[in-house]
Amino acid sequence: MTMVSSRADFVVVEPSRTCCDYFARVLDQTGKLRLLTIGTRHGTAGVRAEVTRLKPAIGLAGYIGAKLLSSYQAESLRFRLLPWIDRWSRKQLRAGDNIVSSYGYANDCFKFVRQQGGKTFLDAGNSHIENFWEIISEEHRRWKCPYPPFSPYWYERSRKMPPDVDYVLSPSSYVTESFLARGFKREQLLRNMYPVDLALFQPAAKRRPKAQPLTLINTGSVSLRKGSPYLLQAFRIIRRRHPSARLKLTQIIQDDIKPIMSKYRDLPIEWSPPLPHPELAAHLRTGDVFILPSLEDGFARTAAEALSCGLPVILTPNTGARDLVVPNVNGEIVPIREPEAIADAVLKWADRGMTAEKLARPMIDPALVSPETFAETFIAQLRKLGLFSGPERGA
Numbered sequence: 109m110t111m112v113s114s115r116a117d118f119v120v121v122e123p124s125r126t127c128c129d130y131f132a133r134v135l136d137q138t139g140k141l142r143l144l145t146i147g148t149r150h151g152t153a154g155v156r157a158e159v160t161r162l163k164p165a166i167g168l169a170g171y172i173g174a175k176l177l178s179s180y181q182a183e184s185l186r187f188r189l190l191p192w193i194d195r196w197s198r199k200q201l202r203a204g205d206n207i208v209s210s211y212g213y214a215n216d217c218f219k220f221v222r223q224q225g226g227k228t229f230l231d232a233g234n235s236h237i238e239n240f241w242e243i244i245s246e247e248h249r250r251w252k253c254p255y256p257p258f259s260p261y262w263y264e265r266s267r268k269m270p271p272d273v274d275y276v277l278s279p280s281s282y283v284t285e286s287f288l289a290r291g292f293k294r295e296q297l298l299r300n301m302y303p304v305d306l307a308l309f310q311p312a313a314k315r316r317p318k319a320q321p322l323t324l325i326n327t328g329s330v331s332l333r334k335g336s337p338y339l340l341q342a343f344r345i346i347r348r349r350h351p352s353a354r355l356k357l358t359q360i361i362q363d364d365i366k367p368i369m370s371k372y373r374d375l376p377i378e379w380s381p382p383l384p385h386p387e388l389a390a391h392l393r394t395g396d397v398f399i400l401p402s403l404e405d406g407f408a409r410t411a412a413e414a415l416s417c418g419l420p421v422i423l424t425p426n427t428g429a430r431d432l433v434v435p436n437v438n439g440e441i442v443p444i445r446e447p448e449a450i451a452d453a454v455l456k457w458a459d460r461g462m463t464a465e466k467l468a469r470p471m472i473d474p475a476l477v478s479p480e481t482f483a484e485t486f487i488a489q490l491r492k493l494g495l496f497s498g499p500e501r502g503a
Contacts, residue, residue, distance in 0.1 A: 116139055116141060117205055118208065119206070123147040124146070128231050129154075131486065136159060142159065144161070148163075161200065173186065190262070194217060210232070218272040232283050236287050241257055244333055276296055279300060301481075309392065311393065312467075325391070326339060326400055328400060328410050330357055333362075335424065335444065345448065345451035346455065392417040401444065408427050422450055
């Protein structure tokens with residue numbers, strides 16, 4: 109069999125630091141990354157400066173928008189900047205390049221690469237764009253939300269990308285299923301669970317105080333997409349059995365849910381700002397159960413962090429991190445939009461956790477989401493596709 113050259117022939121394109129970084133690091137470490145183009149003033153940790161090209165003006169425009177506009181308007185502006193990174197990156201491509209990018213980031217680049225005989229890899233951090241749009245559109249109709257699910261411009265741009273996609277880099281079975289349902293072949297779907305650094309996320313060193321009230325926690329944003337109304341409804345049900353129960357949320361409230369929040373002002377919610385990892389780990393250790401009832405979530409590393417801190421997690425089938433859950437062992441999977449099912453699952457684990465005398469233990473094998481496992485999986489996939497045949501950098 110003819111051996112394929114392992115020359116540096118991959119390009120990664122991203123408007124800011126995204127999950128594409130994970131692939132860029134592995135490609136650079138193995139000598140396969142020719143170029144990373146990114147719309148920021150700093151490069152990506154773990155990727156050499158000599159293969160990085162920066163376009164800080166793109167990041168600056170997005171930053172100004174975030175300061176001056178609402179969260180929805182700022183997000184829409186960021187997506188309107190995508191043709192800029194696409195055109196700029198396209199000028200730097202060569203015949204024979206392969207490319208990794210995500211939804212709508214690099215449409216022209218994907219077309220060029222395929223025309224020149226290269227392979228295109230879509231980093232699918234979310235489910236298929238049609239699935240993403242449909243399920244959140246339905247949710248917005250349920251709550252009479254005036255906003256579209258996300259920028260219609262990004263949606264239309266992303267819809268044009270699949271015909272030019274050779275392979276989908278999928279972080280979860282949920283994402284994989286969404287692409288299979290829309291005509292992609294199984295051999296096009298490459299499972300790559302995103303790596304999560306769990307070094308700081310360890311269980312509490314002391315036993316749970318018996319006097320501590322039942323404490324529920326979610327460390328992501330509050331939005332319709334994240335199923336936050338169903339979490340709040342479930343909390344109300346739970347308080348009938350545990351009147352002193354607490355709910356800890358992060359003060360990142362998206363525009364789509366703000367009109368709804370007034371319906372739950374009677375609930376005792378403890379709000380926290382976004383926290384750096386050391387403080388976030390300590391924050392998680394104050395909880396008993398982690399809940400994320402998302403309508404659409406490609407992976408959700410927050411669930412892995414909670415599991416590592418010893419918390420059982422309550423997720424939905426539409427939350428990609430469900431792949432980490434073994435029901436009745438480290439959490440439960442509940443249907444979307446069912447607060448009663450959330451409440452039942454929480455109460456089940458509360459009865460266990462509030463009477464346990466043992467120290468908490470990690471509820472996840474860190475090797476499942478380690479950078480080493482991620483790199484080994486990705487390299488093996490490239491070898492199988494005939495796109496990598498040489499030794500890893502430094503081997």
